[in-house]
Amino acid sequence: MSPAWIAVLVTAAGCYGLKLAGLTVPQRLLANARVRRFAELVPVALLAALSAVQSATSGQAFDLDPARLAGMGAAVAALLLRAPFLVVIVAAAGTAAVLRALGVS
Amino acid sequence: MPAQTTDSEVPPPGGHPESATATAPARAARPVRDGVSLGLAVGMSGLAFGAAAVSSGLSTWQACALSLLAFTGASQFALAGVIASGGSLLAGTAGAILLGSRNTLYGLRLAGVLQPRGPRRFLTALGVIDETTAMTLAQPDLASSRTAFRATFWCLYLTWNLATLGGALGAGRIGSPQAFGLDVVGPAAFLALIWPRLKAGGTERLVALAGAAIALGTTRVLPVGVPVIVAATAALAGALASPVAASSGDPQ
Numbered sequence: 001m002s003p004a005w006i007a008v009l010v011t012a013a014g015c016y017g018l019k020l021a022g023l024t025v026p027q028r029l030l031a032n033a034r035v036r037r038f039a040e041l042v043p044v045a046l047l048a049a050l051s052a053v054q055s056a057t058s059g060q061a062f063d064l065d066p067a068r069l070a071g072m073g074a075a076v077a078a079l080l081l082r083a084p085f086l087v088v089i090v091a092a093a094g095t096a097a098v099l100r101a102l103g104v105s
Numbered sequence: 106m107p108a109q110t111t112d113s114e115v116p117p118p119g120g121h122p123e124s125a126t127a128t129a130p131a132r133a134a135r136p137v138r139d140g141v142s143l144g145l146a147v148g149m150s151g152l153a154f155g156a157a158a159v160s161s162g163l164s165t166w167q168a169c170a171l172s173l174l175a176f177t178g179a180s181q182f183a184l185a186g187v188i189a190s191g192g193s194l195l196a197g198t199a200g201a202i203l204l205g206s207r208n209t210l211y212g213l214r215l216a217g218v219l220q221p222r223g224p225r226r227f228l229t230a231l232g233v234i235d236e237t238t239a240m241t242l243a244q245p246d247l248a249s250s251r252t253a254f255r256a257t258f259w260c261l262y263l264t265w266n267l268a269t270l271g272g273a274l275g276a277g278r279i280g281s282p283q284a285f286g287l288d289v290v291g292p293a294a295f296l297a298l299i300w301p302r303l304k305a306g307g308t309e310r311l312v313a314l315a316g317a318a319i320a321l322g323t324t325r326v327l328p329v330g331v332p333v334i335v336a337a338t339a340a341l342a343g344a345l346a347s348p349v350a351a352s353s354g355d356p357q
Contacts, residue, residue, distance in 0.1 A: 007197060011198050014201070030213070045313065045315070053324065054292040095289075100283065
């Protein structure tokens, strides 16, 4: 087996194992109020971080793409107007797509 | 210590009964519709992964094997990126697996919501990623959460894998997903899906802001993907600092 295949399969096994490990943690552990609070807050922290990183960076550098930021601005506006999820997504992608079609990059 | 909440059941993912009443209509259809839409839109970035993997030197089959078996975008891009930049396979593999660790934290939270039993757990595990977690936890009750998880997982899994194959075969050259604004779908969706939590609790808002600040602040000094994992420290701080059972929005 080539080294590249080994890297691919070890990566796949590792990533799958990490997913399974989280699901199989004994629920007894989550009976602890602080552990449960941590588990509740983790998605909030990670998804907020992901949203920020994907909005404003590219690789290891800040990348303030005007069309992308305008798309995020449209998403925030839609959320403030209590728009449903799909409307938020379409507003965000549509704003970025229209601006790019108009030559904003 | 403050009074312990009495429910032995896992609290509903939304965490707050207000959000349940606010979003009650169309209980079965909405999680499917939202999950399928998110899966289709985000899955299209598989085109970019397939193209990146093949141009890094991986074969089409290796790109597809990663999408089928690892099924976690950040790790897959990381491995392809290291290989492309001439880094060692060992470093690439280690980095990709490190990035997968956030799915462990998601699994910790999802276990109580999805409660997968027996062999089904092994299939459910494959689907524990950012998008499914966000969509699952944004639902007002357990039944919607499970529906949302399945809909998002299957649609994203199929789209991501087909798009990977297409991207590896060169379909990415037809048109860039960016032209359709698809690169904004992920960040907008994550924000939209945690929005109700941000409105519901002060701790949640602080944790989200701190998480975003930590990730942005470390972007230039840490390898790609790691800043988001480091942001978990914001959740740790929030859990240690907040009065656990009496947090602001808890039901009586």
